[in-house]
Amino acid sequence: MTTTVALIGAAGHGAWHLRAIEGLGPRVRLVATCDVQPGFDYADHRAMLRERRPDVVVVCTPPHTHLPIALDVLEAGADLLLEKPPVLSLADHRTLAAAAAGRAVQVGFQALGSPTLAALPERVGEVTVVSVAGAWWRPDAYWARSSWAGRRGRDGALVNPFAHALMQALAITGMRPPWTLSLDRYRTRAAVEVEDTATLRLTAPDGRGVFVAVTLCASEYVAGDIAVTGTLGAATVGYTQDTLDGEVLPGRAGLLENLLDHRDRGELLLVPLERTEPFTALAEAILAEDPPALLAPGRLARRPDGVEIPGAAELVRRAAAERAHFREIGAFA
Ligand SMILES: NC(=O)c1ccc[n+]([C@@H]2O[C@H](COP(=O)([O-])OP(=O)(O)OC[C@H]3O[C@@H](n4cnc5c(N)ncnc54)[C@H](O)[C@@H]3O)[C@@H](O)[C@H]2O)c1
The missing domain is CATH 3.40.50.720 (NAD(P)-binding Rossmann-like Domain)
Structure with missing residues (x-):
């Protein structure tokens, strides 16, 4: 058909x-x-x-x-x-x-089609905590590509480029509101109203937690590693390449194909709108925040096409490992 x-x-x-x-x-x-x-x-x-x-x-x-x-x-x-x-x-x-x-409404969080999700429970048991580290680089042009780019209430490293990391972390922990959210957000460009570098901590009443440390200002690339701790053990998921403890798991399901299978054969949708409601709750809270702190030019290294934070990848790794906000490890004091 x-x-x-x-x-x-x-x-x-x-x-x-x-x-x-x-x-x-x-x-x-x-x-x-x-x-x-x-x-x-x-x-x-x-x-x-x-x-x-x-x-x-x-x-x-x-x-x-x-x-x-x-x-x-x-x-x-x-x-x-x-x-x-x-x-x-x-x-x-x-x-x-x-x-x-x-x-049928399927939402484009394509990493939820990853086979790593089904493989996790056997390896880690019931998930208690996840911690995400992502260090990418985006040039000045990234923030000028569209009218909504860098605009308060519409964009930001957490809700846009790293949206998949947040959604994946929420799906892996199964967390939904109510939760306690704390943020530590920074930007490197005065004209950009949203964060390019941030940590996020989300704690559920039962103790489950999500921690996220990300930047778009790193010269060294960290793809988006999700360290997962559960009742039986720990594992690391790479959500961009579908790795589980470094091994690529083949067979990511495509969201459009899954939607067709849903229409033709009644297969369950992988990312029905309902599944993404916790993400929307989190995005709404982040987008309501004041503009993030502007880092002083002395902390930055200028490149012809953009700005780097020297040592950003290392800071992200450390924050994620300690599940500590940048301010708690004295990063930009
Ligand atoms: N799933 C992913 O990995 C992924 C990656 C990149 C972007 N996205 C998402 O895709 C969407 C589009 O992102 P983008 O970077 O292409 O944005 P964009 O600003 O380039 O807009 C996409 C297109 O929509 C067009 N457009 C705007 N209003 C329209 C309207 N009323 N009718 C018809 N066309 C209209 C624009 O002209 C543009 O060509 C966003 O929601 C973004 O978050 C998802």
């Missing part, structure tokens, strides 16, 4: 979805691309939905546009693959969940 698919938000990360759609061969037929930039079948997604009536719609537009577009898609009777973060507030999350009744 061929399923018709349309893509809304085709010029940015949407190019990745176009390749994924192509990779599914005759099982899907792309019936329309839509973007407000020129060069696509439609500029207006409502006209596209009316005229092409796709079975499934992939929405890959800026996060603050997700809710109204997703509601239009559901209203048109299509199933939805919605990029992460699905929405930016719990109120919007609940509005979307209510509108989705009877339709």
Whole structure:
């Protein structure tokens, strides 16, 4: 059976979805691309939905546009693959969940298709604590790529590039609110209103915990290692490459394919909207924070195309290992 698919938000990360759609061969037929930039079948997604009536719609537009577009898609009777973060507030999350009744909504947290998740319990037992270390580098251009990039309430290292790390940590621990959240956030550019470097600690009433230490200002790359401690032992998951204690586990499930399997054979969705509600709760809390502390230029090393924090990867590793905020290890005092 061929399923018709349309893509809304085709010029940015949407190019990745176009390749994924192509990779599914005759099982899907792309019936329309839509973007407000020129060069696509439609500029207006409502006209596209009316005229092409796709079975499934992939929405890959800026996060603050997700809710109204997703509601239009559901209203048109299509199933939805919605990029992460699905929405930016719990109120919007609940509005979307209510509108989705009877339709499938899969959220683009693709690392939840990783085989490492199913392999973990045997290795670690019941998970008590996870600690994430991620050290990447992004040039100045990264913060100028879109109108929402670096904007308060819309973006940030924790809720955007490292969103998968947060979602993975929440899924591995099974944590949902209520919890206690503490943050330690920094930025290196005055014009950027959000963190590029941060630690996050989340503690559940029963003692389970998530700790995250990340930066986008490191010369040394740490992919995003999730140290998992459980009742039977410990393991390290690499969520970008599906490694478990250094060994690559093959067979990551694709989210669009899983959505098709759900439609055709009733398979369970890997990332139903409901599963991502804890992420939305966490994102809402982070996005409500004041702008982070601006690091003094003397702490930074200038590169032609951006800014580095010397020793950032080591700081991230240490903070994650000790589950201690940067301020608690005297990082930027
Ligand atoms: N899953 C992942 O690993 C991953 C990676 C990158 C981005 N993303 C997510 O994908 C989404 C898009 O990110 P991006 O970096 O491509 O953003 P972007 O700002 O480049 O926007 C994507 C496209 O949407 C278009 N657009 C904006 N409003 C539109 C509208 N009303 N109708 C049609 N098109 C519209 C823009 O013109 C642009 O081409 C975000 O939610 C982002 O978080 C996910």
